[in-house]
Amino acid sequence: MKKKIAFVVQRYGLEVNGGSELSCRLIAEKLKEKYDIDILTTKALDYVTWGNHYEAGIEDINGVTVRRFETEFPRNQKQFSKCTEEIFRKANRTIYDELEWMKAQGPASFTLIDYLKNHNDQYDKVIFFTYLYFTTYFGLQQLPEKSILVPTAHDEPYIYFSLFKPFFHLPRNIVFLTEEEKNFVHRTFHNQYIPNEVAGLGIDVPESYFSEEEFREKFNVHDPFIIYVGRIDESKGCKELFEYFLNYKKQSDNNIKLVLIGKNVMDIPKHSDIIHLGFVSDEEKFGAIAASELLVMPSKYESFSMAVLEGMYLNKPVLVNGDCEVLVGHCNRGNAGLYYTDFDEFHYCLDLIVNNTNIAHALGTNGHQYVINNYSWNKIEELFIKAIESI
Template sequence: MEWMKLQGPYSGPLLEFLSENRTNYDAFIFFTYLYCTTFFGLPLVGDRALLVPAAHDELPIYLSIFEGLFHAPRMILYNTEEEQQFVTSKFHTGAIPSDIIGTGIDVPEGIDPSAFEQKYGVRNFIIYVGRIDESKGCKELFDYFIRYKSETDSPIKLVLMGKAVMDVPENPDIVPLGFVSDQDKYGGILASELLVMPSPFESLSIVLLEAWHCTRPVLANGNCAVLKGQCSRSNAGLWYRNYDEFKECLDLLLRHKELRDLMGKQGKKFVEANYNWEIVEKKYLQSIGKFIASRR
């Protein structure tokens, strides 16, 4: 419990407001299971609460303090089928009504891959977008990529976008750019051959959706059920579980532009059909409507 308070953000006035106004609202929606706002706030209004847990197989979720939390809401809204399966298996929440919704993405106008290439002076690359962290699978990615380069004559480079909280190898073929603007992020994705996603822990990978919006295929960590599921449903990504599979999949994608183009088109179609804001908003309104109707 002390760890949870330190995890934050802890807001006494927020909890007081929830207690005093619990009957003034038809529904309260709590996002992510992991933080104080949900952990202390949801039980105060449990009979009117919907939870969007953003849960995945990570160490904190095995703390005993969360056992009761997942039984407190009256409806759970999941990001993916795999998240629903994990939570239902872990907490035995099958009797709680639930829906699978996801989220939308915001894309800037005028994405220009040539402007990105000119600005950063890099071409012929695969790209990683996100926090550069060992827990995100980045150490394994670096090891795999450096080994791949040593075993092949491929000129491909690895471009990194995001804050580094671990050491990045000093290697001429690994290009860390740090934080970039949304314009540069999308320009970089569109300029890349493909996006690589090595994280073992996800409830929904937004960067996969961003890559597919840009018609770029994905190479993902197949040890993450969520990433594997997203790639399978979209027909827009391959996945690896070890170095040999990483090498073969990367070789296949880099050798066959027509395959990359086809997978990218399938990815964009998948995102447009499931993850634009209009569709996501409609799903939320339907779920909230069902929830309120059931309470009444």
């Protein structure tokens, strides 16, 4: 009889393309042949409000049972922003202030937490994705003795809240995505004694995707371009990326464009050299990456970055924010990209790659081999199975 495993994650669905949520879905689908898997999640699709979008309480997605629970308190973004500002301004904030912030952070689903508490005996192990959210913070405390935490942690202000100090000592096993994440969590919480694995994620590339010609024809992009893939958000470094790119264009006489793929939650400058394609299919996305000069990732706060590894897999050099240890680690271990910490470095690195075919080719070739060597699904599955079986 298969062991029954629950995955707890804030959102889940084919339309959900957030990093940790997608990671959860891919891993659950890879493990479904070995384990009987339930996904415990909310009815939210939108991470800004956590409003109840999905109607079905139970559904099957790619052979995995998904149990959805109401978000009792959808988030008001203005009120949440005010709450966040106040808690950072409050020098003498208490644990109660932080707990109120966690409730506002959401997605606040007390029915999901009650389900975990009342169905504890049904599950052999429970895997929680992302330390930051209500569902993980309160859910893991219901059955820590069965818990595996995939924290997707990075150096950001929230992780220093006092409520997380005991939390990171509760899981029976922790699965990190990178060595940098592991080192950061151990350095911050001194929980090295908890068994752990560094598993990462496998990279899924469609068997066929758009050729460069097909991509350029469909989207009318005929000049050379660099590409950003992900949520277009100030917290992802996109505001700085726009500023740097437009300053670069003022100082350069080339015709390179910046192509953006992903949902925007901030205003995008109206400029002929910035092209926003919105949400596209995987076949279109990989065709776009393959047609680009390089993939840029401006975020300071990444715990893994599938987009960077997808770019590497497709033999593209990457240009990343040098303030992100995880991204710098990928570049250095793979000898596959460059990184910047200010505009001058951004300008120099971008010029170096787009104007030197040999350097771009070498970085791209190195990156492809780095992904092949480290992020095959067979290896990732083995490490998750080891974590499940070792508790």
